[in-house]
Amino acid sequence: MTDVLALSQERTQLFHDLIDGRVPKRVPISAAFAHEFAIQYAGRDLTEAQWDTDALEPIFEKTCQDFYSDLLPVSAFRLPSFYKILGSRNFVMGSNGFIQHPEVEGLALEDYDAFIASPFDCIVERVLPKLYSNLDTDSTTKSMVMAKAFKAYTDEMANLGRIYGNLIQKSGYGYVNFYSGFCEAPFDIISDQLRGFKNISIDVRRVPDKVEAAAEAATPLMIKMGTPPNPSPYNATFIPLHMAPYLRGKDFERLYWPSFKKTVEGLKANGMRSFLFVENDWMRFIDYLAELPEGTIMCFEYGDPKLVKEKLGKKHIIGGFYPVSLLKTGTKQQCIDKAKELIDVLAPGGGYYFSFDKVIITLDSANVENTKAVLDYVAENTNY
Amino acid sequence: MNSKYYKTWEEYKGENPDITEKQEEAMAPKMQSYEEMLFNFIMFLCA
């Protein structure tokens, strides 16, 4: 057996132990860098490199080589080709090459009822043309734009899939994928691209019944979207959570939680575990999180690690909390001390993997040397 | 799912009753995989 293969098996084992509720040999590590970071780190120009996805492999490989992780640490979500073909208004490439998300309204206030009656029809007929200007046209042109965009999308995904596979093999990463499916909490999908942050905050007060019904109507779509063709107990569906911390407790309880919980349970019933990015601070809602199915993976951005370990540590798999901001501003020693402090709280008894509190998006969001030092420290000093 | 734009295999078969059992075995997974891919793409566009 080659060394890389053995390494891969060992790393797979770390995560299988984590997921199966056994204490692994050491704290498993899942570092996460966005493709923008990898491109900048390789010294390439973002405005160019994002177009040539065939050529991303050596670019990603450089990040893989220099930053320790047990799972593949680079991934790309949003690429410009298909957004450009569609004339996207919701994902727009800025002059610096970053794809950004401006405030948009994909669903008009008057269209709630149509969405509630048939969410997918409403998305196809009313939402897409509002979000994508090149779909706001006659049906023949529309079908041709859609054909081009779908071809571009499947090409990009195939390229990425191939690159991921090669890199996992070359670098001996574990065969566990936390991004094997993707969906959102029903309330979030209605907020983010459909109504927009501003509108939804107003809707919650003025038309809560509609918001509630819309979240309910979106739930089967989210479960379907989040279920990949071949569910596996060692993979997960990624659900980045967004709006809850901006809501009052009683709105959360009524409008956010029930449909979200149903989504996670529905995925579970389909054989998928959820991997939640718990954005911002959810400590107000920690008792709700405790209700989610056993073995749900949660990466926390902010909050109280002690409280999380105490309330969720026995039932769920915890990661996150390590502040990327400290990687930028701290000294190497401070950065390592922080890792130690978190591991002391979160690692005992297992159910914990090391990750930063968010994906590292740009080269300037963290000091590279600090980042390497922290990952190496965890890899070398956290045997159980 | 009750949508004009998404068909399950059962719905498709209902509209095409001449599909033989043998054909179905080969055809269903392939046809349905494109249905699913397009569904996922459209959902991705508004997520």
Next chain:
Amino acid sequence: MLDLNALTQAVGDLDETAVVQILEAFVAENPSGEEAYSVVNACQQGMAIVGELFEKNEYFVGDLIFAGELLNQAIDILKPVISGDNSKKIGTIVLGTVKGDLHDIGKNIFASMVDAAGFEVHDLGIDVPPGDFVEKVREIKPQIIGMSGVLTLALDSMKATVDALTAAGLRNDIKIIIGGNPVTEEACKQIGADAFTTNAAEGVKQCQGWVK
């Protein structure tokens, strides 16, 4: 005359139905401009309550956004009675979210509050390059410039805007106030602004102070 305290409280509670009812009844009585101003003032005090509850973690960002909307609506209802002679503007402000930043919720809240306080507001929108600020300042010669931003990179854009105003020889004729979550005293100094705040009501007070 209506109960100003009740109005302030209703705004603070974000009780839209009550606010609208109180204001519509008030406008129907054909009040004087002066009375109308005390009503606007009561609404602003209500916004200050909202701000306090936000600091205390009783309100959240969603509530702030709704508060901004509620204030806009209040001003719309009051417009017929505040415009007229009494609406003589007490000053002019050019306002915008700086280059690279697309967030405008905070900026809009400040805009409606400072508008209600009697300023003429020229809102340049979001992602405003330094050159657009310079051009607008040349054109309408405001007393004050307000810059908003919530991204960390907004601080660089604010600095670039101040530098552009200096280069154009306009800096000394105006006061500059910056707002948005990341602004601090230190950032304010570095940027070369005259004042900073993360609280729209405070920003309004500062602006009123400047034009007195």
